[in-house]
Amino acid sequence: MRVSSSGNMLSHVGHTILGMNSVQLYMKVPGSRTPGHQENNNFCSVNINIGPGDCEWFCVHEDYWEAISNFCEKHGVDYLTGSWWPVLEDLYSANIPVYRFIQRPGDLVWINAGTVHWVQAVGWCNNIAWNVGPLSGYQYQLALERFEWNEVKKVKSIVPMIHVSWNVARTLKITDPDTYKMIKHCLLQSMKHIQILRDQLVAQGKKISYQSRVKDEPAYYCNECDLEVFDLLFVTCENSSRKTYVVHCEDCARQRSPNLTNVVVLEQYRIEELMSTYDSFSLAAASR
Numbered sequence: 001m002r003v004s005s006s007g008n009m010l011s012h013v014g015h016t017i018l019g020m021n022s023v024q025l026y027m028k029v030p031g032s033r034t035p036g037h038q039e040n041n042n043f044c045s046v047n048i049n050i051g052p053g054d055c056e057w058f059c060v061h062e063d064y065w066e067a068i069s070n071f072c073e074k075h076g077v078d079y080l081t082g083s084w085w086p087v088l089e090d091l092y093s094a095n096i097p098v099y100r101f102i103q104r105p106g107d108l109v110w111i112n113a114g115t116v117h118w119v120q121a122v123g124w125c126n127n128i129a130w131n132v133g134p135l136s137g138y139q140y141q142l143a144l145e146r147f148e149w150n151e152v153k154k155v156k157s158i159v160p161m162i163h164v165s166w167n168v169a170r171t172l173k174i175t176d177p178d179t180y181k182m183i184k185h186c187l188l189q190s191m192k193h194i195q196i197l198r199d200q201l202v203a204q205g206k207k208i209s210y211q212s213r214v215k216d217e218p219a220y221y222c223n224e225c226d227l228e229v230f231d232l233l234f235v236t237c238e239n240s241s242r243k244t245y246v247v248h249c250e251d252c253a254r255q256r257s258p259n260l261t262n263v264v265v266l267e268q269y270r271i272e273e274l275m276s277t278y279d280s281f282s283l284a285a286a287s288r
């Protein structure tokens with residue numbers, strides 16, 4: 001439950017994500033509502049009411065998020081980015097179980113991976129909250145599923161899952177076979193994508209400039225579609241005098257410039273480096 005620990009994926013991001021791997025304070029007046037949502041990339045969250053008033057919580061298991069998403073669609077509200085407050089009768093008649101409870105001052109609420117929840121302040125209250133990503137198969141799978149769904153929906157994944165997966169593979173020993181298999185698969189897909197892209201660029205005669213990452217360098221996202229851009233960055237210079245560099249994904253870069261003229265391609269890792277990380281990442285024996 002700690003903000004930072006080695007078993008927490010968010011401690012392997014390498015930089016601060018406000019309110020996720022850092023603590024955020026929420027100050028609420030009676031009746032203040034936090035509309036329905038799942039946490040960013042389906043991560044778990046810890047929420048402590050520091051009073052003086054109570055908070056009322058409504059929670060639904062992850063299994064039912066699509067059913068709730070369908071309710072949103074029916075009402076013309078975007079599930080991921082819109083603001084919505086479920087009608088309890090709708091949920092009951094759809095046989096969706098709802099956990100409803102009061103969080104008194106001093107009470108800690110643990111929101112498990114993917115739990116849909118909405119909250120209202122009964123009295124005046126201050127809450128502190130942060131996210132955690134325990135390295136279990138369930139958490140990793142849900143995080144990756146939401147990463148992919150966000151890509152489909154063109155919504156930014158606040159947790160850069162590819163970057164995190166490589167960092168985890170580099171630094172942690174994974175003992176759970178399911179988690180291990182999923183991470184290994186994600187790394188393989190990532191390497192495949194990079195290799196195909198690289199070959200294409202080389203065949204096209206496009207120069208790739210190696211630029212190693214520096215300490216605390218953040219993960220990158222496409223300026224246009226918010227997709228995480230890992231390793232091969234398509235960079236344009238928006239203002240030559242002020243040196244404003246903008247990162248794009250391949251698709252968006254080609255949309256602007258089909259032959260990538262005036263686009264610099266930067267490579268942040270050597271392919272050998274990624275291959276060696278991939279090869280050395282093996283299932284660790286559980287310590288007894």
Ligand SMILES: [Zn+2]
Binds near residue numbers: 253
């Ligand atoms: Zn893009």
